[in-house]
Amino acid sequence: MTEFLELTEAIQRHVTPGCSVAAEGFTHLIPHAAGAEIIRQDIRHLTLIRMTPDIIFDQLIGMGCADKLVFSWGGNPGVGSLFRLRDAYENGVPHDMEFEEHAHAGMANAYAAGAAGMPCAFFKGYRGTQYPEVNPKIRFIQCPFTGEELTVIPAHRPDVAIIHAQRADRQGNIWMTGILGAQKEAVLAAKRSIVTVEEIVDSVDESSGGTVVPRWAVDVVCEAPLGAFPSYAEGFYDRSNFFYQKWGEVSREYDRFREWMENYLMASEDFTHYLARLKEDGYV
């Protein structure tokens, strides 16, 4: 049965120290409010799983919440580096981390295999690249029918999946539109799931089967308006390209990043208050 919880309680109960957390949303619907709440509760030793770490994981890594990152493209889209990820990888700041690196095709297939209850995914990726040398989970088998060599990687089975969606109804059916990335796959692959939503409504638009994840596949729903900022929620608000560009300056040096995070994210009462303070100081 879907539980409706405050975000604070949902994170406290389900994101425990040392667990693996997949947070999906491909540029669109990135669950930033949930990421901020993990930071506020200082939950550590996490294995973070995400195709594109984006600002959400850059913040978590810089604040020392992650022991391991599983990813496939670690840049600030269209802007440049994710400096906290780079600093952790290049210099072990704030501490040494383990990195498990994939390409997008590998990550997408690992989620889909997890959703399908498979132990592994098979596809035709990575051929000729050096990734199998640096990631021992990338292996090759022979197709028993054609003899063709196929790539295999283990399925993703995260302890918790977190996604953001436009709407849930009062039963917990999740309605999403726009770019859906690998969100459904992450939820179905995970042992438990938290879905933050822009709004909870009496009933979602059920024409054309508008529900993307039905209530019996969702553990927790939390209302988190503007919860994807600086990413976006189609039909609600646009991506803040301005903030993505600003993030480069904020995050470049560890000390400035730390001070900024303490001043804005940690000192704010909740995510809405954090956004209001960002707006007040010209970050939006």
Next chain:
Amino acid sequence: MSDFDQAYSPEEMMVVAASRLLEPDDVVFIGIGLPSKAANLARKTHAPELSMIYESGTLDTKPTVLPLSIGDPELSRTAKALVSVPEMFNYWLQGGWIRTGFLGAAQIDRFGNLNSTVIGDYRKPKVRLPGAGGAPEIASFCHRTLVLLRQNPRTFVEKLDFMTTVGMLDGGGSRKDLKVPGNGPQAVITDLGILEPDAESGELVLTHLHPGVSVEAAIESTSWPLKVAEKLVETVEPSEEELAILRSLVPTEKSNVAELIPSTADLE
């Protein structure tokens, strides 16, 4: 140098030259950055029917402003179809439906293999780059690949620091032996000219020079002994129309989100 020569930058020449290599009815899988600029320019000039595909799952998208990321709202709102990322990579890309892959990179070698992962040692790099994203599979499964990057000794290297994406591998028939269906890189467009792989050896050969660039400059900007075609073609300068459209392609900073965020006073 005439006034007109100074009227465009080497980067603008590179993007214009790249855009011209997209066919009017091309189906192109687009990397972010300069490839995205070049593809958007092509659609607004000679290729209005261009099918633009971004890895976020947007098929046949027609953005009116340049997207900053591969998943900007502009791309999803103007797409003919939206598919999930697993579907994008498995059905559309691996399934062999996409003609042209359009990529950038940090390093390239003489066989058009690409590095976008690290500069230096993988475990202790000088620079950690973003990584693979969709590139390895784009270069494997698209029928051809176009590569767009600046040419200098740091980018055109004797040996890649990391093999992120396979071009012609070790040359000769080595790419074919990998059993990847695509034909690999067909052109590398730089700020100096265009390189194309030799039909036999697979090694990149300088075939075009942009106006005002010398062969010596191209050779000096390449860490391996660069092969030069017997008949070098001079690239046609960007037209006024191409330049005007290119310069209008700027990612938007506009977002309605600021209006929706309450002020701190409202929260008290």
